[in-house]
Amino acid sequence: MENNYSMLFPCPPSSSYQIPTSGLNGQSSNAFLGLKPTNNEISVTHDDHEDVKGEEGSVNVIIDQQDVKKKGEKKAKKPKYAFQTRSQVDILDDGYRWRKYGQKAVKNNKFPRSYYRCTHQGCNVKKQVQRLTKDEGVVVTTYEGVHTHPIEKTTDNFEHILSQMQIYTPF
DNA sequence: CGTGTTTGACCTGCGC
DNA sequence: GCGCAGGTCAAACACG
Numbered sequence: 261m262e263n264n265y266s267m268l269f270p271c272p273p274s275s276s277y278q279i280p281t282s283g284l285n286g287q288s289s290n291a292f293l294g295l296k297p298t299n300n301e302i303s304v305t306h307d308d309h310e311d312v313k314g315e316e317g318s319v320n321v322i323i324d325q326q327d328v329k330k331k332g333e334k335k336a337k338k339p340k341y342a343f344q345t346r347s348q349v350d351i352l353d354d355g356y357r358w359r360k361y362g363q364k365a366v367k368n369n370k371f372p373r374s375y376y377r378c379t380h381q382g383c384n385v386k387k388q389v390q391r392l393t394k395d396e397g398v399v400v401t402t403y404e405g406v407h408t409h410p411i412e413k414t415t416d417n418f419e420h421i422l423s424q425m426q427i428y429t430p431f
Numbered sequence: 432c433g434t435g436t437t438t439g440a441c442c443t444g445c446g447c
Numbered sequence: 448g449c450g451c452a453g454g455t456c457a458a459a460c461a462c463g
Contacts, residue, residue, distance in 0.1 A: 360436055362455060375454070379435085388454095437460075444453090 341403040356380070356407065358387065369393045383408045 358376035366373045371391040378385040385405040392398045 357435095359434080361457095363437075364453065364455095367452065373453085433463095435460105435462085438458095439456105440458105441456075442454085445451090447449090447451105 343401045343403070345399045345401060356385075366390065371396075378407065380407070380409050 357379045359379045360374060360376050362375040363372045364375070369390070370393050373388055373390040376387045376389065383405075385403065385407050387404065388402040390400045390402075392400065
């Protein structure tokens with residue numbers, strides 16, 4: 261099926277941070293994602309884009325339908341979301357619990373890429389966190405898959421995050 | 432003791 | 448087939 265996800269990431273109203281993800285893998289989920297940069301602005305971009313800086317305040321989410329194959333299993337398509345965040349720290353607390361399972365040096369990048377998996381049972385959402393050589397202030401977080409469970413931290417924190425996002429986006 | 436991180440080895444895909 | 452790069456595994460380790 262054809263889906264246009266380009267507007268998937270509107271800034272949610274403060275009363276609700278439900279993000280429409282219906283159509284992704286035929287599933288829907290609430291609170292797909294939130295980011296908590298420790299400071300500064302959030303911008304979101306395509307993981308294919310080279311011009312990482314982007315314009316401040318611009319929001320651009322690209323979902324990449326990636327073929328994932330495993331031995332003996334049929335291909336499954338997983339949505340992939342790349343977020344670009346200006347932050348001093350690599351770890352963005354999005355409310356889910358993540359376990360790091362790997363770290364690799366990336367070519368043409370002096371910073372390593374870290375691999376995380378959601379620790380919730382049955383939820384195999386993955387994310388990669390990578391800092392850019394070009395701009396050390398930029399952290400690129402790539403999410404793969406959709407959480408099959410509600411967010412774990414029921415924090416006010418999360419609403420703060422979202423309100424921050426509204427501030428930093430032109431919507 | 433439970434949970435998460437570190438890190439080298441291993442696997443896989445791809446280009447030559 | 449070979450080498451490289453990216454992705455994952457898993458044992459050892461650290462920490463509250």
